[in-house]
Amino acid sequence: MVLSLARAGSSSRASAFVAASAPPLTPTKSGALAPGRASTRGSTTGASCASSSPAAKGLPAALVMSVAFAAMRRRAPRRGARSTRSWARLQDAEDTAKMYKEVTALELQASSLRARAVELEAEQAKQDRLRRQALFNEFDTDGSGGVDAQELQRGWKELTGTFLDERAATRLLEAHDMDGNGVLEFEEFDVKRFQATLDRLWAEDEAAELAACQAEKEREEKLEAEKRLKEYYESLPGNNDTGLLTRVGSALPYILPLLDVSRFGVPLGILFPVLLPVVDLLYVPYALLDIKIPFGTLIIFFAMQAVAANKELPALLRFNFLQALQLDIAIFIPTLLRALSESVPGEDLSGWLWVVCSVVPFLIVTGFVTYSVLNSFCGIAPRGIPFISEAAERAMGVQRPDIQTNNEKDTPP
Known part of the structure; x- marks a missing residue:
């Protein structure tokens, strides 16, 4: 060790x-060597x-x-x-x-x-505030402590060089008159706000004027179109007789579509018993005609078509015959839909679809017939039925003028 x-x-x-x-070794009493006393801590x-x-x-x-x-x-x-x-x-x-x-x-x-x-x-x-006070004093010429419309006109002219008419000054005053006393007091007086309000009022006036011009233009275009359409119909060749016999004869052809659509009104009579006499009044002649004369409605259809083809008859009479035929042809669509509704699965759903496909066509065709009969009695051609009236005119050999492009597409009858 x-x-x-x-x-x-x-x-x-x-x-x-x-x-x-280390300190030097010093001899001890026994004669051995020993180190001296260290004066340092180490x-x-x-x-x-x-x-x-x-x-x-x-x-x-x-x-x-x-x-x-x-x-x-x-x-x-x-x-x-x-x-x-x-x-x-x-x-x-x-x-x-x-x-x-x-x-x-x-x-x-x-x-x-x-x-x-x-x-x-x-x-x-x-x-x-000092500048506002100075401007307010310039506007308030009578020293009343308030600026009225006339002072506002005069002061605005001197300040900006822009003339305000009486209407603009009144509207400006009303827009900033918070207490409604008819004058602008100092706390309500702010030229910057006045300018912003005037810009808004002028923009509103410009927009209103533009809208009025647009509405007037559309109204004039509509009147011009109606005038051109009327002139076009009057210029068509043929018999333009609109006498009493012609008017009565023009209403008669609508009996055919009314009889054909009467069978669609049976569910309506069941749902609303009060309408049952009206439905019976229409349906009974149709049933008797179908029973007494086989294919009776088909025979009447071809007879009406022959009458409409006679160009010597009055144009009003021919048009109503052709429109009644087109309306009767259109009844084929709800007939097909009602037949398809019977094949829909589900008794309740099928029943409701059948009722809808019956009542809706009955009401539509009845409304068209009423409209056409009333116009015919007035000696006016009922040309307002969508698609049907245009089809009747094409069957007569004429077409309406193209109002959008102002070009007439006229095919002589």
Whole structure:
């Protein structure tokens, strides 16, 4: 053990340093050599360690001091780490204090700027009020403390060079007269707001004028189209007789579509018993005709077509015959739909579809027939039924003028 400690001490530079700086050996009373008293803290520590350790008795003093110094060096890094952490904490505290000072300075600067801004705003408001007061005094020529419509007209002319008519001045005054006393007081007087209000009023007037012009243009175009259409119909060749016999004869052909559609009104009579007499009045002749004369309605259809083909008959009569035929042909569509509704699965759904496909066509055709009969009695061709009337005119060999392009497409009959 002693040999190993000696080798460790001799290989360490610290041990050599301690050995070199150790005090000289002095003889004791027994004649043995012993180290002198150390005046430094390190030598005292070494001596105490050497004297207190039982294993160190009998060892050279230099060797003992080397071992003690090595132990002290092993504890030195720990003390250095603690010192580093303490220094870092101290540095962080200094940075925090510095940052706090900077933030405080910035807050003071911001507060100063806000105060300055408030002062500037107050000064600007004061200047604006003085300017408003000066302008108000210029408008208020009679010194009454209020600006009426005439003073507003005159003052606006002097201020902007723009003339305000009486209507514009009145509307401007009403828009800013908050208390409704008929004059503008100082608190209600603001030239900038006046200009914005005038711009809005002028824009509204312009939009209203444009809309009125557009409406007038559309009305004139509609009147022109109706005039051209009337002239076109009057210019068509043929018999233009509209006498009493012609009017009555023009209403008769609508009996055919009315009889054909009467069978569609049976569900309506069942749903509303009050209408049952009307439905019976229409359906009974149809049933009798179908029973007494097989294919009776088909025979009447071809007879009416022959009458309509006679160009010597009055145009009103021919047109109504052809329109009644076209209306009777159109009844085929609800007939087909009602037949298809019977094949829909579900008794309730099929029943409701059958009722709808019966009642709706009955009401539509009855309305068209009523419209046509009334116009025919008045001597006017009922050309207002969509698609049906145009088809009747084409069957007569004529076409309406193209109103959109102002081009007439006329095929002589």
